[in-house]
Amino acid sequence: MMKQINVLTFGAIREITGNKNLVIEAVDTTETLVKILEEKYPMLKTVQYAIAVNKEVIQHPVVLNDHADVALLPPFSGG
Amino acid sequence: MKKFMDAKKPKNIFIDGPITAVFIAESIQKHSTKTNIGAHSIFLGQVRNDFIEGKTVAAIEYTAYEEMVLEQMHKIREAIFEKYDLTCMHVYHSLGIVAAGEISLFVFTSSQHRKPAIDACEEVVERIKKELPVWGREIFDDSTFQWKKNS
Numbered sequence: 001m002m003k004q005i006n007v008l009t010f011g012a013i014r015e016i017t018g019n020k021n022l023v024i025e026a027v028d029t030t031e032t033l034v035k036i037l038e039e040k041y042p043m044l045k046t047v048q049y050a051i052a053v054n055k056e057v058i059q060h061p062v063v064l065n066d067h068a069d070v071a072l073l074p075p076f077s078g079g
Numbered sequence: 080m081k082k083f084m085d086a087k088k089p090k091n092i093f094i095d096g097p098i099t100a101v102f103i104a105e106s107i108q109k110h111s112t113k114t115n116i117g118a119h120s121i122f123l124g125q126v127r128n129d130f131i132e133g134k135t136v137a138a139i140e141y142t143a144y145e146e147m148v149l150e151q152m153h154k155i156r157e158a159i160f161e162k163y164d165l166t167c168m169h170v171y172h173s174l175g176i177v178a179a180g181e182i183s184l185f186v187f188t189s190s191q192h193r194k195p196a197i198d199a200c201e202e203v204v205e206r207i208k209k210e211l212p213v214w215g216r217e218i219f220d221d222s223t224f225q226w227k228k229n230s
Contacts, residue, residue: 010144011214012226052212055147071144071212077227078141078172078213079124079184079204 002026005033005064008071016043031061033070049074089153092170093145097181098123106169110189116166118193120200124184126177134219138178139227144212148172155206163199165190170203172213183215 007022014020027033030051038044050057052071053064064070094102103123110116129136152170159168166189173183186203190196208229215227 008144010142010212011216052144052147055144055150071147073144073212074214074226075228076209076212077215077229078143078211079208079229 003028003064003066006067006069007033007037008069010071011074011077012047013044013049013072013074016041016047027064029061029063030058030070033064037072044072047074089149090156091149092152092172093143093148093174094171095173096175097173097177097183098171098185099182102171103182103185106185106187110167113166113189115191116189117191118196119187119189120193120196122184122186122200122204123182124204125182126179128179129217131217131219131225134221134223136179136217137220138176138218139183139215140176140218140224141172141174141183142214142216143172143174145174148211148213151210151212152207155203155210159188159199159203162202163188163190163195165195165199168199168203170207172207172211176218 002025005024005027007024009017009021024033024036027036030053050073052073053062054069110119126139156168169187171185177183186200188196188200188203216224217227218224
């Protein structure tokens with residue numbers, strides 16, 4: 001069984017991915033995942049975003065477990 | 080502190096659309112039974128009609144990574160209760176469309192004395208702006224939009 005990673009998109013990033021979340025298979029780290037996503041959506045390279053794995057923002061690339069939720073978070077603007 | 084630790088499930092903070100003056104008034108009224116309180120501090124965030132490149136902001140549409148917001152807010156709440164001597168604290172944030180002039184954020188802290196209530200309220204507002212994954216899309220009077228940037 002290949003690993004499945006759920007990619008959740010928000011705000012301006014969600015428009016780049018065509019208003020949808022994604023499922024990416026067979027990736028082991030956030031680093032590889034970002035590479036795959038940037039190949040698929042080159043516009044991602046032009047925007048600023050943080051990455052959260054299972055709802056925690058990461059500062060460095062991490063290893064991804066099967067069914068991990070990886071969220072691409074543009075700068076927050078709540079309040 | 081212990082009495083707050085048994086709050087097992089993160090509290091919902093979302094309100095669909097604007098936060099009404101009636102909701103805020105009722106929230107204040109509910110505290111009249113807690114007679115050990117001596118001070119309330121309230122912050123209200125209101126949608127501003129910013130004028131950007133010849134267009135006026137008519138409304139903001141809020142979206143959020145809801146599960147993450149609730150988890151992060153739960154952590155903020157625990158840290159605030161650890162740091163300040165509060166009686167209670169309530170936070171509400173709008174989702175969906177909020178028109179200019181309407182309220183989108185309501186932070187309400189209560190304490191025996193004013194200092195902890197005021198300081199906690201300010202810190203919570205700052206942390207909400209910085210740490211909660213919420214996004215505002217500014218909708219202009221000509222129906223175009225742009226993603227909001229917090230100052």
